[in-house]
Amino acid sequence: MTEPRNVLVTGGNRGIGRAIAEAFVADGDRVAVTSRNGEAPEGAHAVACDVTDSASVDAAFTQAEEALGGPIEVLVANAGITKDTLLMRMTDEEFDAVVDTNLAGAFRCARRASKGMIRLKRGRIIFISSVVGLYGSPGQVNYAASKAGLVGMARSITRELGKRSITANVVAPGFIDTAMTQALPEKQREAYLAAIPAGRFAEPEEVAATVRFLASPHAAYISGAVIPVDGGLGMGH
Numbered sequence: 001m002t003e004p005r006n007v008l009v010t011g012g013n014r015g016i017g018r019a020i021a022e023a024f025v026a027d028g029d030r031v032a033v034t035s036r037n038g039e040a041p042e043g044a045h046a047v048a049c050d051v052t053d054s055a056s057v058d059a060a061f062t063q064a065e066e067a068l069g070g071p072i073e074v075l076v077a078n079a080g081i082t083k084d085t086l087l088m089r090m091t092d093e094e095f096d097a098v099v100d101t102n103l104a105g106a107f108r109c110a111r112r113a114s115k116g117m118i119r120l121k122r123g124r125i126i127f128i129s130s131v132v133g134l135y136g137s138p139g140q141v142n143y144a145a146s147k148a149g150l151v152g153m154a155r156s157i158t159r160e161l162g163k164r165s166i167t168a169n170v171v172a173p174g175f176i177d178t179a180m181t182q183a184l185p186e187k188q189r190e191a192y193l194a195a196i197p198a199g200r201f202a203e204p205e206e207v208a209a210t211v212r213f214l215a216s217p218h219a220a221y222i223s224g225a226v227i228p229v230d231g232g233l234g235m236g237h
């Protein structure tokens with residue numbers, strides 16, 4: 001049993017983020033989740049936040065710190081969007097929106113979280129990337145680029161803050177059954193299923209278990225790593 005910690009999960013109102021928040025709540029941690037609709041799982045504090053807006057991120061952290069009674073010790077940067085289309089048709093707006101949410105949004109949260117973590121001299125930053133960040137995916141040039149960027153971000157944070165007992169890691173889920181993947185065309189879902197060695201899609205709770213491990217004392221010496229939760233889909237990258 002470890003001491004309860006202050007955890008903030010972005011996009012924790014649904015999907016993978018919700019499962020992650022629920023896992024921390026179940027473990028007895030103090031949890032804040034950001035969402036744009038003000039919802040949170042039972043036992044977690046709901047904080048409004050749009051990760052594309054630095055002022056909103058700053059205000060959300062301040063509100064979460066007040067509600068939880070201290071700085072955030074574990075940040076899970078999970079909020080993300082897709083705007084899929086083929087390269088030749090992708091607009092600047094579609095590219096920018098995805099990078100602004102998935103990559104710059106994670107940066108804004110990590111930057112704000114780092115202030116408290118540096119003062120505490122400990123912290124865990126966990127970025128939710130995707131198998132396609134390193135595997136690539138047709139129709140997802142914007143999304144894959146944003147998710148690959150998280151690897152460089154985690155590794156740079158590791159080199160900057162590693163000596164202060166702050167770790168930064170990337171979790172790279174494969175195909176997880178959430179609203180995001182339910183929106184995919186049936187043909188694409190079938191093609192993914194055929195390519196996954198595990199022969200199935202995963203539940204959000206399977207990603208949550210890995211995040212929970214990275215935030216635990218057992219993972220104190222793991223930093224700058226990319227941990228796949230993909231049933232073997234991306235192995236070797």
Ligand code: NDP
Pocket residue numbers: 010011012013014015016017034035036037049050051052078079080081101128129130131172173174175176177178179180181
């Ligand atoms: P969902 O679409 O179910 O949830 C996305 C979450 O991100 C929502 O909570 C949403 O909040 C939040 N969000 C989106 N834009 C913003 C924003 N500008 N500011 C704040 N919050 C925002 O997605 P999943 O649960 O499937 O995905 C979660 C993460 O996991 C994403 O980063 C995704 O890329 C990644 N992932 C998912 C995979 C999958 O198979 N499902 C596979 C690999 C990675 P709101 O309700 O307010 O819109």
